[in-house]
Amino acid sequence: MDQQASGQPTPRRVAQLLGQGAKSWYVYLLHTPALPELAWRGPLGKRWPGILRRIEKVPAGDYPTPSLPSDAANGAWLYRDNVRARLRRPRPDAYAHAPVQLITPSADRFLSERLYDELEQWVPRLTRRTLPAGHWIPRTRPDRLASWIDDFVTSVERERKRGAAGEGRENGVDGPVSKAADSPYAARFGGQLVLVTGAGSGIGRATAFAFAEAGARVIAVDRDAESAARTAETSRLIGAPEAWAEAVDVSDEQAMEQFAAKVHAELGVVDVLVNNAGIGLSGSFFDTTPEDWRRVLDVNLWGVIHGCRLFGRQMAERGQGGHIVNTASAAAYLPSKVLPAYSTSKAAVLMLSECLRAELAGQDIGVTAICPGLVNTNITATASFVGVDAEEERRRQKRSTRVYGIRNYPPKKVAEAILRAVALNEAVVPVTVEARGAYALARFLPRALRAVARLGPSL
Known part of the structure; x- marks a missing residue:
């Protein structure tokens, strides 16, 4: 035990000692004569498998073995023979x-x-x-x-x-x-199985790298097979014990179901799911066609729904907790006259995350909605601008890319926010300054936010 300068035990160490003493209640019981053996050979031995399933969520199967009652009864003497003796006479040569x-x-x-x-x-x-x-x-x-x-x-x-x-x-x-030892999250995520969609570029790739640096096993998912492969390869180089690449369209329900079954059969249950895949679309409501709406909602909303439904269910059935991260946007709570489809999809992701968080809280599965603002990714270069011709669309893409480039907020910082959010089990995380400012306006000054919405694009 640590000692203060006066030679007295510190309050912190005394509290820790008392806490461990309370946790060690079973050791005291095992020191009582004959009682442990009778309990294990009797009702405790019979009910122990059910106790483990209810309290510790130990999966059913071939454990414990039928010989558990006699094994535990025969082993009870180990506590009586070793614990008190070692406390009274600790061995100075007990060195590995x-x-x-x-x-x-x-x-x-x-x-x-x-x-x-x-x-x-x-x-x-x-x-x-x-x-x-x-x-x-x-x-x-x-x-x-x-x-x-x-x-x-x-x-x-x-x-x-x-x-x-x-x-x-x-x-x-x-x-x-391992290479992950320098990461502040190595102890938290090392060895975990992490799946990231939209991992071929931008925030998704940075998130895959951040988990890899923390020693997680990474599944990089993207529609672009080559981009996913590059992310997986780099993940292995920077710390991931294992990394896999999968080319999957998150909006394709059947493809996602087959993919989820494959992951479960070959790798097990995902510990952290990051639903990050998304596309951008800008234009007024009346210029946005039903096909435009379907395309945005299929990827930005249904892609998240498929991921949560398939991999989240596996987490719940495993009974050992987990975490789901859904990439929303500051546009989820910041209305704009030129982003009706995109903002609607992201607002739905935000509310889905809140509802799912409430439902899964009792199963130790956290759900986080990440809301980036102006982040320097390639989404602006690939976003669609409806209601204009091809030349004007290219011009707006370049202008948006230039604005985001001037802001130059790196995806790596969003990835850091994601790992922190999972570690702390945060619910809604506005990342950039503008995202946090808009979130505060949405909560406390919604009328001001509506006035801003009339001016132009949201974040």
Whole structure:
């Protein structure tokens, strides 16, 4: 325990000790004579599988084994034989001579994360990861554990080979770590399976890279197969243990259903879904044809609906939480006389996100609506301008691209906001200054916002 200058335990450490003492209630029970054995061989052993499913959401199947009651009863003596003895006579030579990876579940009902503080003094090199899950992670998240173990073993072997070749430690890092070790979100997203749509460019590509740098496994989805492949390849280079590219049109319901089934069968359940794919369209309401409306709503709204419905359902059925990010826009709450279709699609995404967040909150699945403002991406160069001829459309595309270029807000900052929003489980995130200002106007001065809408394009 840390000590103050006076030699007294600090209040923080005392609180941590008391907290762990409360979590360790089962250890006290296991020290009672005969009672643990009787409980395990009797009602507790029979009901334990159901208790795990209800409280810890451990999936049903071949666990626990039929021999659990006798196994647990025979193992109860281990606590009585070891815990008190080790507390009374701690071993000064309990030192690991090999690199160690420590994986701690943040929602553990029995063991506090603080219990493992300062373990680095007992190992030559310690890599620590935190998993947002309960106590039985080998059963509930075997995919994540397998990915982290593979990454750790690979890095240890790579370090060992460098040492044998006399190269020393890379970049002065003490211990075998992956490229994701420098990311502030490595402990949160390392090994997670993250799917990003519209990942071929702009915000989607930057988001895929940000998760890759945090050590996540990345699925880059885009209509353009080559762009998706480039994103996946770069993701592997900058830290993703694995990355895949898929060419999918998010507006195609059947294609999305087949894709979701393929991901589930081959890779498991997605931990973070980023519905980012979108297209731009500008023009007055009466110049916007039904076909224009269908095209915008199919991608910007139905693409999000397909992603939430298919991958969100998988998260809910798994019962281990997750997070969905939907890219909306400042246009979702900032009306404009020249963006009726685009603003409507994004406003629908914002409300869908809020409704879904309420529905999934009880299942530990967060939902975030990201609302960028003027971000320097290629959406302006590919946006459609209705009600004008081809030459005028090209001129407006160039002008919009120039305006966004002058603002020059990088997609990388939006990606950073997305990772932060997932980590903090934020609901609505206006990203740029103009997006935050418009959001404040929408909440507190809606009449002023309506006056602005008459002037020209929204953000």
